[in-house]
Amino acid sequence: xxxxxxxxxxxxxxxxxxxxxxxxxxxxxxxxxxxxxxxxxxxxxxxxxxxxxxxxxxxxxxxxxxxxxxxxxxxxxxxxxxxxxxxxxxxxxxxxxxxxxxxxxxxxxxxxxxxxxxxxxxxxxxxxxxxxxxxxxxxxxxxxxxxxxxxxxxxxxxxxxxxxxxxxxxxxxxxxxxxxxxxxxxxxxxxxxxxxxxxxxxxxxxxxxxxxxxxxxxxxxxxxxxxxxxxxxxxxxxxxxxxxxxxxxxxxxxxxxxxxxxxxxxxxxxxxxxxxxxxxxxxxxxxxxxxxxxxxxxxxxxxxxxxxxxxxxxxxxxxxxxxxxxxxxxxxxxxxxxxxxxxxxxxxxxxxxxxxxxxxxxxxxxxxxxxxxxxxxxxxxxxxxxxxx
Amino acid sequence: xxxxxxxxxxxxxxxxxxxxxxxxxxxxxxxxxxxxxxxxxxxxxxxxxxxxxxxxxxxxxxxxxxxxxxxxxxxxxxxxxxxxxxxxxxxxxxxxxxxxxxxxxxxxxxxxxxxxxxxxxxxxxxxxxxxxxxxxxxxxxxxxxxxxxxxxxxx
Ligand SMILES: [Zn+2]
Ligand SMILES: [Zn+2]
Numbered sequence: 001x002x003x004x005x006x007x008x009x010x011x012x013x014x015x016x017x018x019x020x021x022x023x024x025x026x027x028x029x030x031x032x033x034x035x036x037x038x039x040x041x042x043x044x045x046x047x048x049x050x051x052x053x054x055x056x057x058x059x060x061x062x063x064x065x066x067x068x069x070x071x072x073x074x075x076x077x078x079x080x081x082x083x084x085x086x087x088x089x090x091x092x093x094x095x096x097x098x099x100x101x102x103x104x105x106x107x108x109x110x111x112x113x114x115x116x117x118x119x120x121x122x123x124x125x126x127x128x129x130x131x132x133x134x135x136x137x138x139x140x141x142x143x144x145x146x147x148x149x150x151x152x153x154x155x156x157x158x159x160x161x162x163x164x165x166x167x168x169x170x171x172x173x174x175x176x177x178x179x180x181x182x183x184x185x186x187x188x189x190x191x192x193x194x195x196x197x198x199x200x201x202x203x204x205x206x207x208x209x210x211x212x213x214x215x216x217x218x219x220x221x222x223x224x225x226x227x228x229x230x231x232x233x234x235x236x237x238x239x240x241x242x243x244x245x246x247x248x249x250x251x252x253x254x255x256x257x258x259x260x261x262x263x264x265x266x267x268x269x270x271x272x273x274x275x276x277x278x279x280x281x282x283x284x285x286x287x288x289x290x291x292x293x294x295x296x297x298x299x300x301x302x303x304x305x306x307x308x309x310x311x312x313x314x315x316x317x318x319x320x321x322x323x324x325x326x327x328x329x330x331x332x333x334x335x336x337x338x339x340x341x342x343x344x345x346x347x348x349x350x351x352x353x354x355x356x357x358x359x360x361x362x363x364x365x366x367x368x369x370x371x372x373x374x375x376x377x378x379x380x381x382x383x384x385x386x387x388x389x
Numbered sequence: 390x391x392x393x394x395x396x397x398x399x400x401x402x403x404x405x406x407x408x409x410x411x412x413x414x415x416x417x418x419x420x421x422x423x424x425x426x427x428x429x430x431x432x433x434x435x436x437x438x439x440x441x442x443x444x445x446x447x448x449x450x451x452x453x454x455x456x457x458x459x460x461x462x463x464x465x466x467x468x469x470x471x472x473x474x475x476x477x478x479x480x481x482x483x484x485x486x487x488x489x490x491x492x493x494x495x496x497x498x499x500x501x502x503x504x505x506x507x508x509x510x511x512x513x514x515x516x517x518x519x520x521x522x523x524x525x526x527x528x529x530x531x532x533x534x535x536x537x538x539x540x541x542x543x544x
Contacts, residue, residue: 005520015520023513053531055522072509092507094441094474106504109514110538119543130531130538136517146512 002389003057003140004368009047012369017057020136020144025072028148030084034165035062035138036359036386037368037375038086039195039263040310044129045372048264048286049312051113051130058127059139059387060086061169063161066148075149082152083345084145085337086169088124088135091150095123102334107146108133117313122334139368141389153341156349162362163348165386166196166355171348172340173308174200177259178208179340180331181306185209190246190255190298192291194222194234196358196384197308198261202232203353205257214249216242218267221381229357238269246298254300263309266290272317279316286313296322296330307332358384365389435466435479436492436544438499442476442506453502455511459494462486478502493540500539 003017020029038061043049066080076082088107089096095103104123108114111121113131127137136143145152155164174197183189189205191198194217205213213232217223223234235245246255264280264287267273276288295305296319305328323330347353360383363371371385451457456465456478463486466479480495482488501511522528 001518003518003520007520007523013520017518017520018516020518021516023515024510026508026510051531051534053522053528053535054525055520055528057518057520090504090508090512092441094439097441106508106512109512110535111500111544112538112541113534115542115544121542130535134514134517134535134538136519140518142518144517147508 001141002365003136004059004365004387006044006052006056006058007054010045012045012058012372014366014368017140020142022068022070023144024146025070026147026149027070028066028073028076028145028152029068030062030064030082030143030145030148030152031067032062032064032138032140032143032389033081034064034161034386034388035059035140035365036165036168036170036196036384037061037139037372038169038384039197040128041372042376043264043310043312045376046265049129049131053130053134056127056129056134057136057140059137060126060128061165062126062138062143063155063165063168064143066152067142069148073148076152076154080152081155082148083155083164083167083341084126084138084143084148085151085172085335085341086125086128087122087151087334087337088126088133088146089150089338090147091338096150099336099339100333101150101336101338110134125334139365139387139389141365150338153338153345156345159345159348160356162356162359162386163354164345166200166358166384167341167344167348169335169337170196170358170384171200171344171353171355172337173197173335174202174261175204175340175344176333176335177201177261177306177308178204178210178257180333181257181259181304182329183208183210183257186211187256188212188250188253189214189257189259190295191215191232191259191261192295193217193261193263193309194219194226195261196355198259199226199230199358200355201259201261201308202226203230205259206230206232207347207352210257212249214246214255219378222383225357225383229354242294243298250300254298254303256300256303258295258299258303258305259308260291260295260306261308262291264288264311266292266309268294270294275317276315285315287311287315289315289318293317293319296328299326299328302327304329304331310334359386361385363387433481433487435481436495436499437477437479438503438544439470439477440475440503440506453505455498455501455505456480459491459498462491463495493537496542496544497539499544
């Protein structure tokens with residue numbers, strides 16, 4: 001089959017690779033019909049995720065049709081049109097039973113790598129380096145999905161492929177940020193980052209009853225989507241002082257909930273950005289925490305900060321004093337897909353959750369390297385490239 | 390945790406990620422005192438996993454295959470985990486068998502036993518679809534890290 005392969009920093013090629021096989025009884029083979037590039041894939045591309053191997057098939061956001069199932073599969077069958085969770089979960093361990101699916105104990109075959117990095121191993125993720133399992137990704141014609149009964153959900157009739165594909169990763173990630181940050185009716189919520197995940201966090205906050213939702217970014221075409229499609233307010237951080245503006249907008253309090261949806265390659269107009277950029281480029285720190293820092297500083301006393309952006313390692317000049325003295329709640333997580341995907345698919349069917357506008361560039365898999373170029377350099381108003389194998 | 394295994398891991402992460410191996414290793418040591426080799430009780434320490442399983446699991450129950458294969462060289466202990474967390478399954482080398490190689494086998498056997506009891510099978514990863522894998526130094530290190538992926542760690 002054909003697949004998009006990572007061959008080194010900023011080197012992607014479409015190659016012929018072996019077809020996936022059923023290896024465990026709970027596996028299924030899914031024929032991929034849509035697969036989206038995710039902002040966190042750009043970290044792989046840029047070489048910020050160290051346990052990549054030349055030859056790895058990437059991609060973790062996808063939908064498809066089941067074409068083969070293992071003998072232990074009971075809930076899904078050949079022919080089902082499914083959205084698949086980007087993280088892989090066994091459904092049986094303590095973490096899966098308590099709906100913390102991305103923390104699954106049983107789906108990373110290389111637990112020693114994350115244990116050395118983070119002290120414990122989260123679950124495996126498709127196409128996301130050998131630290132998260134070394135699983136082949138979804139930018140391919142076919143993909144093997146372990147524990148298909150747990151991680152896949154039948155897409156309701158009437159939900160288009162271009163809408164449903166974002167039920168795999170972007171929508172549950174954004175929803176989880178709003179949910180686990182504890183957004184309540186009446187809250188003022190600020191989201192850093194107007195990519196697909198940031199927009200989904202904003203939409204989720206609105207549906208959870210937030211009174212006011214503001215999204216911060218610097219790209220006008222993304223901010224326009226936030227206003228026109230999501231219906232939230234926007235701020236361009238290159239044109240205003242974010243901290244002063246947020247104080248003014250929130251009666252001097254600061255937002256109740258701050259959601260960071262930017263990750264380790266953050267940008268900012270503030271001087272600490274240059275500091276972080278230099279440190280990261282010199283490999284003295286692994287991540288740029290610019291947006292996280294700003295979220296912590298902006299948040300009201302007793303408020304809640306949620307880190308949705310992907311971080312890999314260590315940061316410095318972290319405002320720990322603000323966390324402690326302002327009584328903040330600070331959380332983060334990789335996406336607990338199965339906890340949210342069925343509900344999100346229903347909302348997609350009812351039209352409450354619209355996502356197809358992210359798919360600004362739908363193209364054949366053979367053109368995926370060009371799609372990643374557009375996405376990486378934010379050319380041609382690209383929000384997400386989506387590949388059709 | 391074996392020093393050699395972990396040093397190679399540190400090198401993987403460092404070369405590709407850019408930190409120096411030394412820095413990363415230092416960090417790892419700070420976080421995992423056992424990795425400093427200063428754990429005097431090291432050879433007698435139990436390696437433990439918690440398994441979502443009925444509390445009735447006990448030493449009398451048949452040992453899961455991966456552990457039974459080692460049973461002449463290891464001692465095994467079950468005890469109930471607090472709250473609703475299942476059972477703690479522990480293993481350590483019997484006297485006279487205390488070496489790092491066995492320690493690595495124990496980690497893998499514990500992880501595999503947990504998967505067998507919780508999910509009914511051990512999840513396989515290979516063979517997987519993959520592109521050409523050029524022989525590069527970092528590639529070789531990632532390959533090594535993957536080959537020993539269940540034998541190391543802080544378990
Ligand atoms: Zn993602
Ligand atoms: Zn699990």
